[in-house]
Every structure is written in C-alpha cells, then in structure tokens.
Amino acid sequence: MTDTSSLRVIPAGASAAAGSAASTSSTSAGPSGSAPSGSGLSGSSDRSAPSWAGVVSLGLGVFALVMGEFLPASLLSRIAGDLGVSEGLAGQSVSVTAIVAAVAGLTVPVLLPRLDRRRVMLGLTGLAIVSDLLVALAPGFGVLLVARVLLGIAIGGFWALAVSMTAQLVSPARLGRAMTVVNTGVSLATVAAIPLGTWLGELWGWRWVFGLAALVGVAAFATQALLLPPVAPTGAPGFRPLAATLRSPVIILGLVATALIAGGHFTGFTYIRPAAEAIGGFDPSGLAALLLVYGIAAFAGNLVAGPLADRRIGAAVLIFPVALGAAMLIFVTAGGSPAGAIAAVALWGVAFGAIPTTLMTWMARAEPERLESVGGLQVAAFQVAIAAGAVIGGVLTDGVGVAAALAAGGVAALAGGILLSALRRR
DSSP, X not given: OOOGGXXXXXXXXXXXXXXXXXXXXXXXXXXXXXXXXXXXXXXXXXXXXXXXXXXXXXXXXXXXXXXXXXXHHHHHHHHHHHHTXXXXXXXXXXXHHHHHHHHHHHHHHHHSSSSOHHHHHHHHHHXXXXXXXXXXXXXXXXXXXXXXXXXXHHHHXXXXXXXXXXXXXXXXXXXXXXXXXXXXXXXXXXXXXXXXXXXXXXXXXXXXXXXXXXXXXXXXXXXXXXXXXXBOOOSOSSSHHHHHHHTOHHHHHHHHHHHHHHHHHHHHHTTHHHHHHHTXXXXXXXXXXHHHHHHHHHHHHHHHHHHHHHHOHHHHHHHHHHXXXXXXHHHHHHTTSHHHHHHHHHHHHHHHHHHHHHHHHHHHHHSTTOHHHHHHHHHHHHHHHHHXXXXXXXXXXXXXXXXXHHHHHHHHHHHHHHHHHHHHTO
C-alpha cells in the first residue's frame, strides 16, 4: 500500500522527490463514499490547506489543451487547402493526437516517477504551447503532424495526472466538486473552440487562430506557475503499480464501462451533423443552433456532476450514462420534430457534460492508492474509445444509416452505466 507521506502536497521548500515506493498487494473491492485511511484520498493530518486556486489553474490548463485539440475540426478545409492535402488526410491530425495521448497517459507518470508534479504539469503545458506555435508556422503537413504528436503527449500526460493532483489539492469530500472545476475547461473549450475557430479562421486565417491558442497556453502556464503548489508523485517507479492496478477486477470492469460510455457517445456524436440533417431535417444554421444547445447543456451538466458525485457517486454513475443512452435513442425516435431533436440534444449535453467528472471521481474512489495509474489507464481507455467509436459509427452510418450509429451508441452507453452501477453495489 502507498505510504501516506507520498500523497500529500509538498510543503514549501520540500523536495520534489518525496514520493515513496508503493507495494502492489492491495486490491480494491469497489468505490466507497470515502477513501480508506492512508490512501491518496485520505484527509491526513499532514495535508496542506486546500488550494482551490491550484485547481482553477488546472482548469485553465485543460481549456488551453482542449482548445488546441478541437480547433482542427473547425479549420479542416482551410488547413487542407493551404498545405495541399485532402481533408481526409488533414483529419488524421486529430487521430494522431488521440493515439499519442492514449500512450502518453500510460507512460508519462512512469517515465517521470519522482519529479514534482507541478513541474511536470508546467512542462506539459509548455509542450502544448510549442505544438500550437509549430502548427501555426508549419510549412507542410509533416511538421503539422509532429506538432500534433507533441499535443498528444501533453494531453495524455495532463489527464493522467489531473485526478491525482486534484485529490491532493482539496479534501476528499470535495473531490467531485474540484473535478467539476477542472472539467469546466473542457466544457468552455467545447462551446467556444469550434465556433470561435470557424469565425476567426474566416477573419484571420487558420494559422493566426493557432497562434491565439498558443497565447491561451501562455496564460495557462503563467497561472499555473503562480498558483499551483508543488505536488508529490503518488506512485512507485516503473510499471509495477500499473500492473498491480490492472489486477483489480473492479478497475478492469470500470475501464470496460468507461470505454462503453465514451465509445457510445462518440459512435453517435461524431456523426451528429448527418444525423441532424437526415433525421431532423436541420440546415447549417439550424445545426449551429442545435450544437449551441448541446454546449450550454454540457456546461450545466458538468456543474451538476461534482456535487452529486461527492454525495451520491452510486447514483451519479447510473443516472448520467443512462440519460446519455436515452438521449441518443430519443433523437432516433423523436428527432424528426424540432422540439424532439432539441430536447434530445439538451439531455445528451447535460448527460455527457457530467460524464468526465463522474467517471474520474468513481475511479479515484475505486483505487485511491494508485491515482496516477488509474488516471493513465482511464485516459487510455477514453482515447481508444474515441477512435473506436468514430470507426464503428462510420461503418454503421455508411452501411446501415446514421440512425443505426446513434442507436448502437445509446445502447453501449446504457450498458456502461448499468455495469458501473452494479460494481458500486458490490
């Protein structure tokens, strides 16, 4: 079990290498309402005062990362035309980022086992800045791909450490609320990045938009440098803690549930445009309004998720995935009317907006003594699910119809929620 001394915020002036080795003998039986004594979520007497300012700085970092991740979706045609490649090839810049992020989520904590997590986070934010600048200046598609690889490393490493760091910055009873603050960066980037990128791309050109993303990254870096306290690593060196975490049946099934929920969402949401056109008859302006409803609803869902996860994690892991699945099925059956489509998308947004905070809190409580390993595994599962969902949705859309993609995604999300709820009752 992990020595409690390795799980606290490092006091001012202390060594960044305070993390001690952890044994691999513990096995989790499932998430509980509070963490066991001595775990990464325990409120030990040597914990420093909560640092909500540090949590906010992590949220700003997430905003900068996700903004850079989402921008190509709104600028794809211009990027492809300027660099002389097809839109399909240009779109692989998104796939490359997701694949690299999955690998980085597993390896960054392992390769930097004793380094102060504040320094690691600053390095990852700096890597994102370099990525955005390289994209802005890229003379060809090859340089752009290299830049997107750097962003994938930053995204994967950031998310792998986010839960562990947040758990050390606040009290255990406030972890869900703190993850809501961190994930607000995702919600704001989701709402702002695509429409802002489209609009500014028309005014300035796509390269200047990535320059703006780099400036946002600089602001996040400066905020973290000012507000984020030193944080000790929580895991032992090497891949042994990762292997020990994978020996927990609850974690394995939790990762399967994560993949079902995330993969189900992206099986449908990747093809929301053809779905809105084919099922709902929406034109481009109507689609923009529909996506705005989704974005606002997702922001609201994230705000609701934290308090509920802190008080009733068992209810949260059932309610939000089931609502996600139901929303996709409602869109298939009732999306032919504007009111039905808007209602379905609003529910979809609230549900998926709450999913990241809910899943991260659940996994942290399921294995509180190996938070960095859990974070890395969850990042990998989520990123693989994004890629798999897009592929499966594409096959169903081309072979059967877009309604089949939404229906399959809805069923997968329902199954993931039911599985998590069953694990919670064990």
